[in-house]
Amino acid sequence: MQSDLKALKIGEGELETLSGLDVNDIFVGGIFGGTYRPSVWRDSKKLFFFCLTEVSVFVLILVFTLPVGFILTQDSTQGGEIQRTLQFLTINLSVAFVLILGWNFYLWSKQKSLASLANLLDEVDKYNEVIKAVEIIDKLAAIGHLPANLINRDGVLEALRVTKESLVCSLMTEKILRQHKSFIARRQELFINIENNLLTLRTLEVNSQASEYGRLLNEALEIGMSVYKEVKKLQS
């Protein structure tokens, strides 16, 4: 790959830095603590690997819940060894089944919070595919299979550069909004309360301009209102 094209590619390491999460084809934020990308359902290969991951996680859970079955069947004297094995398997499989259901529920519950990041990652995938297409055209042109001026290479690279900048900016904005989501949500309630209190204050027969307290409160309310407006602009 030519160096100018290589510099435009957004790799997984760069994605991790921009989004703050470990991302790959199937999962965002890792298997434990993250969620699956919705694009998994649209691609049969990704769906296959996702199912393989589910099976692998089930086997891992079985391995880690072995002590549970061991402790519960250790002193069991009823029936023979086969009976004890079946009891052990029942306990282990039940615990593993409950845990894997819980894990899948957790994955589903995280979908909403990471939906916008997942969409951005799909855009990054499409962007990287365009880079791959340009690389293939370059290789074919180099061996003479295609005419060298098939595409306006400089124009394409410039467009890709602009696209990369906007993708990077979107990823960083999404990261900031996601990391401060609870702060913004709390502040939204506070700003709504401030708005209501401002209306209440104005109806009171108090000369807020004259008193020091009123002046400070007005300044704080004005600052709060302007920050609230900026946050709303950032969100839209």
Add this chain to the structure above:
Amino acid sequence: MNYFTVLITLLRDRDNFVEEIHHKARLKTKITALLISSSIFLAIYGGIIGAFASPLQVFASAIKLPALYLITLIICLPTLYFFNAFFGSKQSIGQNLALLLTAISITAVLLFSFAPVTLFFLITIRNYQFFILLNVVIFSLTGFIGISYLYQIMRPESEQLGPTSASSVEASIGDDFVVADADQKSNKRSNKITDPALKTRTNILRFWLGLYAFVGCQLAWTLRPFFGAPGQAFELFRPREGNFYLSVIQSLLEILTN
């Protein structure tokens, strides 16, 4: 996503892989991939050693062998993390887990590489004591290599990022030569100050490796049988009696006095 890709990356470029762990690069992916791939390799080898006795033992050992390694790791991980943190380590528990899993994955791959050898002797020699001792040798060898590698990568010195890398970046900016020089001097001073802490953490690591082997052997004894005695009915777990070391000595004596 292919979990074996991470394992292949580890085998091809171990130093870079460990360096990425020190920098917390893609830690969750590494941990998951190493957990899954090491479990699969250990399960395959466990199935082979269980095949000596019966089909039921194949399934039992396929679950027990990964459980042995991974549960030993989970039991011993908090000790290592908290002791290191107390004596100045900046590594997170995720980094510690990733480094330990790196060593276990290498052990698992080495065991898997011995699978054809074990299968060969399983088919050609039906001597239980010989099979046991062959596997004691294989497990000891792979365990020794895994633990040696773990000692190399977990040593406190390998955790320190070289001051030369930081100072070379600053030295390229003309005005910062003085800053770079002062930076190197302060780094040398701080290294001297932390030397006793480094020595303590090295000793903690050595102690922990002994603890890991001890817990591992005892867990192996608790979860037995892995091979299944020929002629005896299938047993999921044997009653808790005796210990691992006595059993190895008894096997040696039986071979010699056959």
